Amino acid sequence: MGLTGGCMCGEVRYELKSEPFDCGWCHCRTCQLNSGAPAMVFASVPDGDFAWTKGADKVRSVHSSSFGHREFCGECGTPFLMKVDHQPETVDFSVATLDDPETIAPEFHIFWGSKIGWFNPSDGIPRHDRFRPDTRGLDGSEPPG
Ligand SMILES: [Zn+2]
């Protein structure tokens, strides 16, 4: 069985069918508003490798940018997924929703340029003011989906 996770109220559960990759912090304004926290940590899996195992009918979706949307528990609001039109082959899930979030650790920061001033991570991982240089399709001015 792969890594598992779920929401605050327990109505929605998921399983990963492969190992997640590209784990990183995002400090964009959309993530701040989506989470109510200074930043979010996402990791990626191939589309189809993130599978709802309970409560798929409770999952809601919201357009969070012109090219992306986010999926969350419609009962308790826990944010699960970000999907971006430019990268249909992968989905990004919020790492803190894993049952064991320490399984994977962030390797970089993106949107450091919109980091909240009093939030001061002291890790030594790379910091990018916006997207990472090799990010496909996402070089505009908008934050990630
Ligand atoms: Zn929930």
Ligand SMILES: [Zn+2]
């Ligand atoms: Zn973000």
